[in-house]
Amino acid sequence: MEPNKILHADLLDILFDGRNKSYGAYDLRKTYNKRMTMALAGAAALLLVVFVGNVLANSMKKNNGPIVMNVKDLQLDKVKPVEPLVETPPPAPPPKQEPPRVEIRRFNTPQIIPDDQVKDDEKPPAMDELEDTKIGNINQEGIKDDGIVAPPESDGGKGVVVAPVREETAVDSVFTKVELESDYPGGAGAWARYLNKNLRYPQDAADNEIQGMIVVQFIVDREGAVSDVEAISGPSELRDEAVRVIKKSGKWTPAIQNGRQVKSYKKQPITFKLLNE
Structure with a gap:
């Protein structure tokens, strides 16, 4: 570039002096400010549209008035409290019944001995006395033997069940x-x-x-x-x-x-x- 043109030349012209300006880099740098201005103007226009749209939307909501919500009160059924179960205690076992004392007459094994050697307490009882009296090894006072059977023994209310054999x-x-x-x-x-x-x-x-x-x-x-x-x-x-x-x-x-x-x-x-x- 000639010396007399340097003072009045653009910086890009000095930088690309003697180079291929049609390659693309020169054009991009030359139009940089213009493109930046257009981008900022487009962004500003977009923000302006959003702002105006928001204002219009708010104004329309105000004109329509407040939205009334229909709220219904629900009445819950009263739940009855669950009463605690009261366990009934098992019945007390019946008192153990003692079998009645039955009259017993001592009966000795017959032996062959002289009559004068027989003691009174060793003589066998008469047959009439044995009709309603049990025979045993001792003499015992009690009720007459009329077929009384002793009650079965209780298990004490334990409810024991014996499995079949x-x-x-x-x-x-x-x-x-x-x-x-x-x-x-x-x-x-x-x-x-x-x-x-x-x-x-x-x-x-x-x-x-x-x-x-x-x-x-x-x-x-x-x-x-x-x-x-x-x-x-x-x-x-x-x-x-x-x-x-x-x-x-x-x-x-x-x-x-x-x-x-x-x-x-x-x-x-x-x-x-x-x-x-």
């Missing part, structure tokens, strides 16, 4: 060994009383002074009925009478196995003894 054997099988053997109703005392009333000494055996013990074997079923009565030991002259007494004895108390009544064998000894004159 599973039957592991056939119902009709006959047991030879059981947990609780069959017995005559009333125990040993009732059995002695029954023999005193019903046992008859065979005359042939008495004439020949035959005495001894007869063991009778028989079956007691689940209902207590007696069957298959047979004398298995003892003098033959006394066996028939022993078998007759067993057959006449009625129903027995069945044997117990695994908590249930079962059919079982029973061996009952019967002693025949003569009293010498």
Whole structure:
């Protein structure tokens, strides 16, 4: 560039002197101020439009008046309070009832001794006294024996339930060994009383002074009925009478196995003894 033109030339003209001004950089720098002015004017116009629109919108809302909201009051149902459950205490267990004392008369095993050696307290009671009296090893005052059965023992209100025992054997099988053997109703005392009333000494055996013990074997079923009565030991002259007494004895108390009544064998000894004159 000529010296006389430098003082009056534009800075861009001096910078791009001798260079390709049509490349693009020269034009961008030359029109920079114009483009910046246009951008600012456009931004100002956009802000002005937004501002005017906001003012117009607010003015329209004021002309329409306030918006009224319809609010409804809801009435809630009254909830009744839940009453606490009152547990009723279990009833008190009934008082344990003691079985009544039953009159007992001592009954000794008959022995053959002279009459002058028999003590008064060792004499057997009369048969009339045994009708309504239990037989035992002691003498006891009480009410007459009229078939009173002691009440069952209470579990103390615990409500214990015993599970049933599973039957592991056939119902009709006959047991030879059981947990609780069959017995005559009333125990040993009732059995002695029954023999005193019903046992008859065979005359042939008495004439020949035959005495001894007869063991009778028989079956007691689940209902207590007696069957298959047979004398298995003892003098033959006394066996028939022993078998007759067993057959006449009625129903027995069945044997117990695994908590249930079962059919079982029973061996009952019967002693025949003569009293010498």
